[in-house]
Amino acid sequence: xxxxxxxVRGKKYGKNxxxxxxxxxxxxxxxxNWEQHKLLYASNPKSGSSSFKRFMVRLQGSNQPYEEMESVxxxxxxxxxxxxxxxxxxxxxxxxxxxxxVVPFFKVTVVRNPITKLLSGFRDKVLRRTTTGIxxxxxxxxxxxxxxxxxxxxxxxFVQALVSDDVSAMNKLLFKP
Numbered sequence: 290x291x292x293x294x295x296x297v298r299g300k301k302y303g304k305n306x307x308x309x310x311x312x313x314x315x316x317x318x319x320x321x322n323w324e325q326h327k328l329l330y331a332s333n334p335k336s337g338s339s340s341f342k343r344f345m346v347r348l349q350g351s352n353q354p355y356e357e358m359e360s361v362x363x364x365x366x367x368x369x370x371x372x373x374x375x376x377x378x379x380x381x382x383x384x385x386x387x388x389x390x391v392v393p394f395f396k397v398t399v400v401r402n403p404i405t406k407l408l409s410g411f412r413d414k415v416l417r418r419t420t421t422g423i424x425x426x427x428x429x430x431x432x433x434x435x436x437x438x439x440x441x442x443x444x445x446x447f448v449q450a451l452v453s454d455d456v457s458a459m460n461k462l463l464f465k466p
Contacts, residue, residue, distance in 0.1 A: 318367035319394065320348045329394035335409050336401040342366075411447045416440070426450045 319329045326348055332338045342361040349366075351358070360366070370390070377385040416422050421436040422443050428434055430453065431446040 317370045318342075318345070318364065319373065320345050321368045322349055323368055323373070323394075327394050329391055329396050331396070331398040333398060333400065335406045335413070336399045338362075338399070341397075341399060407448065407451075408444070411444050415443065415447060429453075 317329060317331050320326050328345070328348070330341060330345065332342070339361055340355075343355045343358050345367060346353070346358055346361060374385065374390050377390045381389070415424055415427070422440065423434050423436070423438075424447075427443065427446040427450050430449040431442070434443060434446055
């Protein structure tokens with residue numbers, strides 16, 4: 290129990306997070322009809338998690354077209370590790386280890402090529418979400434950036450800021466390559 294609580298407890302938006310609850314950007318989820326599918330998914334940002342979560346919504350019985358599915362990142366759509374932990378605790382009459390909780394499941398995660406993940410993060414977090422294509426932390430890496438700078442120059446400043454010793458750039462983006 291102590292190991293489980295140390296490994297899973299954390300902070301989420303300044304509030305305590307209980308065992309099995311989502312700690313962004315990663316989370317462990319399973320279809321609500323998990324007895325039928327025995328699938329446990331570890332979500333990683335910028336690695337196709339939206340597509341996989343849409344697939345899991347389908348596993349739960351939705352016939353909605355993929356392009357119409359919204360809010361697939363809401364944990365309430367899926368089952369949580371806490372639910373599995375509590376069910377296993379009832380079953381064996383004591384606090385289970387994390388291993389005991391997940392052994393019956395097929396575990397899935399997607400890991401993406403780090404270069405394409407980095408480029409996708411730049412496009413999504415910088416180019417699509419700013420009018421200038423520049424975030425303030427990028428100016429620390431290259432103070433000469435302007436709105437007229439090329440995307441290649443902006444990308445170079447983005448990468449330089451992310452690999453610098455100052456991790457505040459990644460924290461500002463909630464993006465960890």
